Amino acid sequence: QVQLVESGGGLVQAGGSLRLSCAASGRTFSSYAMGWFRQAPGKDSEFVATISWSGGNTYYADSVKGRFTTSRDNAKNTVYLQMNSLKPEDTAVYYCAAVRLGVGVSRDRDQYDYWGQGTQVTVSS
Secondary structure (H helix, E strand, O other): OOOEEEOOOOEEOOOOOEEEEEEEEEEEEHHOOOOEEEEEEOOOOOOEEEEEOOOOOOOEOOOOOOOOOEEEEEEHOOEEEEEEEHHHHHEEEEEEEOOOOOOOOOOOOOEEEEEEEEEEEEEEO
16 A cells, blocks of 8 residues: 655746655555656646656656656655646646556556545646
């Protein structure tokens, strides 16, 4: 069982930056690949980024590539999403999630077993 708690969301102007954190409980955090998804009002959930258990592999949605960076600190049981050059279209609730054990990095939300409660990110124009 893994419990995830996101933090770091807020209101920022276009062009600004935010760093989201996702703190995980459980001693096996380092066994899980992790991912970030977001959901804007009236829209489907969207893959944002994923990172392998070691942090050595990362993948991003085209819409955030070059602006967002995900990383992790397994000693702190925490995964991060650094968001730079934010745009109004980045406004959404952001969720971190843990991939099913045995599955590596994934863009498919159906392969994620554990989810945080989400944190709101609002980018004003």
